[in-house]
Amino acid sequence: xxxxxxxxxxxxxxxxxxxxxxxxxxxxxxxxxxxxxxxxxxxxxxxxxxxxxxxxxxxxxxxxxxxxxxxxxxxxxxxxxxxxxxxxxxxxxxxxxxxxxxxxxxxxxxxxxxxxxxxxxxxxxxxxxxxxxxxxxxxxxxxxxxxxxxxxxxxxxxxxxxxxxxxxxxxxxxxxxxxxxxxxxxxxxxxxxxxxxxxxxxxxxxxxxxxxxxxxxxxxxxxxxxxxxxxxxxxxxxxxxxxxxxxxxxxxxxxxxxxxxxxxxxxxxxxxxxxxxxxxxxxxxxxxxxxxxxxxxxxxxxxxxxxxxxxxxxxxxxxxxxxxxxxxxxxxxxxxxxxxxxxxxxxxxxxxxxxxxxxx
Amino acid sequence: xxxxxxxxxxxxxxxxxxxxxxxxxxxxxxxxxxxxxxxxxxxxxxxxxxxxxxxxxxxxxxxxxxxxxxxxxxxxxxxxxxxxxxxxxxxxxxxxxxxxxxxxxxxxxxxxxxxxxxxxxxxxxxxxxxxxxxxxxxxxxxxxxxxxxxxxxxxxxxxxxxxxxxxxxxxxxxxxxxxxxxxxxxxxxxxxxxxxxxxxxxxxxxxxxxxxxxxxxxxx
Numbered sequence: 001x002x003x004x005x006x007x008x009x010x011x012x013x014x015x016x017x018x019x020x021x022x023x024x025x026x027x028x029x030x031x032x033x034x035x036x037x038x039x040x041x042x043x044x045x046x047x048x049x050x051x052x053x054x055x056x057x058x059x060x061x062x063x064x065x066x067x068x069x070x071x072x073x074x075x076x077x078x079x080x081x082x083x084x085x086x087x088x089x090x091x092x093x094x095x096x097x098x099x100x101x102x103x104x105x106x107x108x109x110x111x112x113x114x115x116x117x118x119x120x121x122x123x124x125x126x127x128x129x130x131x132x133x134x135x136x137x138x139x140x141x142x143x144x145x146x147x148x149x150x151x152x153x154x155x156x157x158x159x160x161x162x163x164x165x166x167x168x169x170x171x172x173x174x175x176x177x178x179x180x181x182x183x184x185x186x187x188x189x190x191x192x193x194x195x196x197x198x199x200x201x202x203x204x205x206x207x208x209x210x211x212x213x214x215x216x217x218x219x220x221x222x223x224x225x226x227x228x229x230x231x232x233x234x235x236x237x238x239x240x241x242x243x244x245x246x247x248x249x250x251x252x253x254x255x256x257x258x259x260x261x262x263x264x265x266x267x268x269x270x271x272x273x274x275x276x277x278x279x280x281x282x283x284x285x286x287x288x289x290x291x292x293x294x295x296x297x298x299x300x301x302x303x304x305x306x307x308x309x310x311x312x313x314x315x316x317x318x319x320x321x322x323x324x325x326x327x328x329x330x331x332x333x334x335x336x337x338x339x340x341x342x343x344x345x346x347x348x349x350x351x352x353x354x355x356x357x358x359x360x
Numbered sequence: 361x362x363x364x365x366x367x368x369x370x371x372x373x374x375x376x377x378x379x380x381x382x383x384x385x386x387x388x389x390x391x392x393x394x395x396x397x398x399x400x401x402x403x404x405x406x407x408x409x410x411x412x413x414x415x416x417x418x419x420x421x422x423x424x425x426x427x428x429x430x431x432x433x434x435x436x437x438x439x440x441x442x443x444x445x446x447x448x449x450x451x452x453x454x455x456x457x458x459x460x461x462x463x464x465x466x467x468x469x470x471x472x473x474x475x476x477x478x479x480x481x482x483x484x485x486x487x488x489x490x491x492x493x494x495x496x497x498x499x500x501x502x503x504x505x506x507x508x509x510x511x512x513x514x515x516x517x518x519x520x521x522x523x524x525x526x527x528x529x530x531x532x533x534x535x536x537x538x539x540x541x542x543x544x545x546x547x548x549x550x551x552x553x554x555x556x557x558x559x560x561x562x563x564x565x566x567x568x569x570x571x572x573x574x575x576x577x578x579x580x
Contacts, residue, residue: 168464169471172420173427176374217540218558219415278540302511302541341512 001310001345003042006082006355012149012206015084019207019248019270019294021329027321027358028084029351030296032153032211032252032274033337034077039069041344042080047073051089051153068135071142078148081351086139090132090154090196091211093189095165096122110167115181124192129199136203152200155210155238157189158231175222175230183230190234198241208242208249209273210235215255217278224259232260236267243268250296254336255279265292271329273297274336283323295324296331299350305334305342310349317353325358332358363389364400367432371404374424379432393436397477401429405476405563412560422468422560426475433477450502450570452536453495455483457506457520460513465539468559469505476563478503489516489523496529502573503554503566505536514541518550534569538562 008014008025015028036049047053048069069077074086096104097111097120104122112118132152139150156163162171165185174182197208212235214220220227239249250271251264256279257272264272271294275282282298289295298320299305304312317332324330332354338347361369363386370378386396408425411417452473456466463485473480481499483491496504504524508514517537524530536554537547547555554569556562 168419169423169467172423176420176424218413219418221419223418223420306511339510339512341510 001348001352003080003348004352004355007359008082009147010078010082010084011147012084013147015149015331016206016248018328018331019250021270021291021294023328023360025360027325027354027360028331029082029354029358030085030273030331030333031083031338032087032333033339034081034347035338035340035342037340038338038342038344038347039073039077043073043076047077050074050077050087068139071139074139075142075146075148079146082355084147085149085151085207086143087151087153087209088132088135088139090152091156091159092164093157093160093192094124094128095160095188096124098122106164108164110163110165110170112165113167113170115178118181118185123188126195128192129196132196133199133203136200136205140204149206150204151207151209152197152205153209153211154196155193155235156212157186157193157234157238159211159213160189161185172221175226179230186230186234190237193238194241197238201241201245201247205242205247208239208247209252210239210249211252213252213254214260215253215257215276215279217255217276219256219279220259221255227260228263232263232267239268250294261285261289261293265289270294271296271331273331274334277335282320286323290324290327290329294329294331297333297335298324299332299334301335301337301339301342305338305346305350308346310345313346313349314353317350318357321354321357325360363391364395367396367400368404371401371425371428371432372407374421374428376424376428376431379428380435383432383435387439393439396436397433401432402476402567405429405472406567409472409560409562409564413558417560419468423471426471429475429477430471433475451479451481451499452503452505452566453481453483453492453499453501454505454507454536455487455492455495456485456539457508457513457516458486458488459516460508460510461485462507462509462539465509465559466505466507469507469538469556469562472559472563473566476567478563478566489520492520493523493527493529496524496533497527501533502570503534503536505538505554505562507537508539508542511541514539514546517542517546517552521550521552534566534573536562536566 014024017024018028034050039047050069053067053069068088095107097107099105162168242249248270251269252273254276274297275295277298277300285295304316367382412422456463470480470482483495506517534553537552538556544555554565556565
């Protein structure tokens with residue numbers, strides 16, 4: 001199966017318009033990540049996955065890998081697939097530990113269990129921000145002469161703590177038993193991402209994309225009232241540099257986020273991703289939020305993308321289009337990412353169907 | 361309020377630092393260890409699991425309640441004699457199947473199983489079928505649990521079940537499966553005995569299945 005020609009060259013103004021609820025020529029297509037084997041098949045060469053050059057697809061560029069996908073490769077990927085934007089990963093707060101030989105190592109071993117552990121960490125600084133800004137400049141230079149845009153993906157203030165620094169069970173207990181410590185850690189992350197957002201906006205990013213998984217398939221991980229108190233005002237500060245300048249903001253959390261959607265709208269989020277099908281009924285969300293929020297994703301990675309046929313994929317894309325396309329505010333894509341276990345023909349079938357049924 | 365009610369309440373409220381004192385008090389008042397477990401700790405964990413499944417409780421509630429129960433059971437375990445509750449505290453071997461590095465859901469299930477009193481052997485993530493086989497041979501569990509978060513790696517669940525069958529270990533073993541992409545339909549297809557849609561219900565369903573099996577054995 002081959003990619004079919006599509007109408008409308010990749011153009012970040014399309015994606016920005018979709019996020020702001022303005023008319024577009026076709027429904028934009030967007031993926032958080034497309035894994036390396038799909039990229040290699042599209043480009044005819046190894047180029048890493050779309051969040052990193054040769055690294056862990058679940059974790060983006062990170063320390064072990066060093067850099068995002070090379071700009072020329074991402075540009076060609078966008079031209080082939082019709083995606084309007086290149087994404088620079090800056091998901092995690094770079095907390096570090098000093099090793100016995102004196103070098104700094106990013107914390108990802110969930111070893112911070114006490115205040116003493118926390119106080120031994122080396123906190124993020126200007127050099128960490130500059131590390132990401134260099135790639136924004138590289139991408140901005142590469143897109144000159146095209147209409148493709150640059151997006152920064154960051155903001156995991158909560159998830160960095162439970163996924164990398166503390167560990168889920170200990171972090172959840174900390175939320176009740178050591179709230180002051182939790183807030184202190186969140187605050188350090190917030191200050192880092194506030195500065196990064198401000199600097200990225202000044203470097204000319206087109207869209208700010210923030211991600212922080214705070215929900216599972218039944219609802220929020222933390223009681224909504226507590227979560228709102230410790231998290232929302234901080235996320236508002238992180239996105240403020242974009243919101244205040246009218247730059248579109250998209251937000252990502254897996255799971256059922258019902259309790260938080262109105263809050264996200266209130267702080268200035270324009271769109272949500274990935275509309276996790278295990279917790280979200282896209283028809284319901286279209287009715288409830290479709291005029292105030294752009295909806296992105298929801299084509300189920302499990303079925304049809306992994307276990308279905310290309311025909312199943314096409315049918316499901318069409319069903320989504322029938323519901324989500326009218327009135328705009330829709331960005332089509334998978335319910336998270338196109339990982340290597342998605343058959344390539346199903347990925348291509350999804351792109352072709354989006355381009356076929358997405359024209360206004 | 362009776363001392364058993366007080367223990368039930370501190371578990372429900374996740375007050376893990378208070379539970380040991382109340383358990384000690386209950387023993388001093390002449391309440392048996394078996395009654396503390398069966399009339400306070402298990403009902404409390406069942407209630408916590410139910411509220412979690414209904415989204416009335418959240419992860420901190422579930423984890424703190426499991427921690428409280430775990431502490432209480434650790435305190436009581438040496439006091440439980442042959443033929444008592446301890447002899448029914450079965451072992452559960454659990455792991456995330458080969459190729460899958462996700463452990464959050466599995467760790468929650470471990471917490472609730474330990475909180476309910478099971479001895480849990482956690483094999484971690486990316487566990488090859490032969491490691492499950494070896495663990496079942498070594499620990500002789502009543503239940504072996506498989507977790508998978510990815511729809512591709514979940515195909516390793518039936519492969520591991522086959523490996524247990526080929527090793528002659530399937531009979532008499534309850535197989536439990538769970539994880540985001542796993543459904544009851546998958547569980548039926550793989551002839552698994554236990555399917556838990558979430559961590560809140562996992563321990564309760566394991567309790568029910570083991571109790572049912574014990575009852576059948578008694579009848580036989």
